[in-house]
């Protein structure tokens with residue numbers, strides 16, 4: 001056994017899905033060109049927003065609940081080490097086994113070894129962000145184990161050889177007609193007369209999944225919460241597929257980010273009120289599965305809990321940034337975000353899209369590996385207002401932007417923006433230089449004389465005029481105007 005004595009590290013490269021192939025502005029431009037995608041997203045986010053607003057409006061103490069959620073999370077993060085050790089003790093005392101995974105590679109290796117030890121060559125999966133984050137399906141496949149997603153939307157994504165684009169509704173970018181095509185193409189034994197009627201699509205998926213539930217010996221899940229005081233795990237879902245996975249197989253392996261622990265059942269009560277209303281716009285979610293260790297003769301007889309770090313302790317080390325770990329993955333911030341509504345989730349390049357992805361992914365990977373994400377926001381503040389645990393995402397975005405700027409300032413070759421800022425600061429440092437600058441600016445009047453604004457400038461200033469006009473400089477500067485005004489009043 002080795003003892004790690006260094007500083008916490010970020011999520012490793014080359015494994016998992018926290019880094020995109022291209023920066024956000026490039027990916028967003030492609031997404032914006034897809035009219036169908038924008039129609040699907042606009043319709044879906046509008047519907048969820050309306051449902052959420054209605055059920056949140058029914059709760060007279062919603063703001064107090066949000067504050068309670070915020071306080072519980074802050075306390076949990078401040079005592080995370082003791083909460084996790086307590087969780088480990090309680091799970092172990094009730095017949096479960098706890099594994100600690102430093103990063104995605106370690107977690108994938110642990111799960112693959114556990115599955116191999118059972119002799120199984122396939123697993124059923126409950127929807128889980130943590131396993132997507134670490135690329136578990138790919139790691140299992142490379143090790144000769146097939147992983148079957150059982151959440152309907154995850155199944156659509158898996159059969160479509162696609163990527164999830166929303167935390168809660170991973171196939172939000174697909175409409176009914178597209179889903180029907182995927183099922184007809186990829187689902188073995190599906191009725192060729194299948195229509196795109198939602199009930200028919202759900203029944204086809206149900207028949208397909210039933211066969212998997214009844215034959216699988218191993219299930220892999222995530223967890224929404226883990227109660228430290230009794231070692232109880234919780235999965236919250238709407239379809240019942242989770243309940244099947246968590247009860248039918250002999251072996252259950254749960255992969256959980258270390259931030260999901262809550263100290264007590266009283267704390268869990270707060271989140272079970274906040275989560276369904278914020279996520280699906282329901283007063284209560286249809287299925288809440290809770291299990292504690294192993295119960296002889298009832299449910300899985302072999303239970304393993306993999307506690308995943310993968311950059312989380314590095315986030316915890318940042319006193320400002322750590323509030324991103326408070327997230328309960330409800331996705332309310334995605335549904336209210338004007339940027340997400342237009343670009344969809346793929347543009348973010350990470351399994352965590354939208355406002356929370358823009359602050360969580362760069363922290364898990366190190367800001368420089370996801371440097372464009374903190375800028376993927378208008379800072380309108382809608383995400384903060386919607387967040388059930390009051391994560392101040394706009395302030396986190398600004399914090400990460402500052403971190404990125406400081407990192408860039410250390411580079412040997414300064415960026416054009418840094419050169420521009422240095423030039424501005426030199427000009428503004430002396431009144432004489434500033435006056436000279438004002439005179440130079442006046443030349444811009446020539447460029448803007450036809451339309452009373454400047455619409456095109458040569459590079460590198462064209463980066464600005466490519467998307468915005470500049471106002472035509474006024475004929476008189478403020479100082480000149482002030483001087484003439486003073487002269488007029490003296491005369």
Ligand code: SF4
Nearest residue numbers: 327328330331333387
């Ligand atoms: S940041 Fe807040 S609103 Fe967004 S997913 Fe997390 S808990 Fe929900």
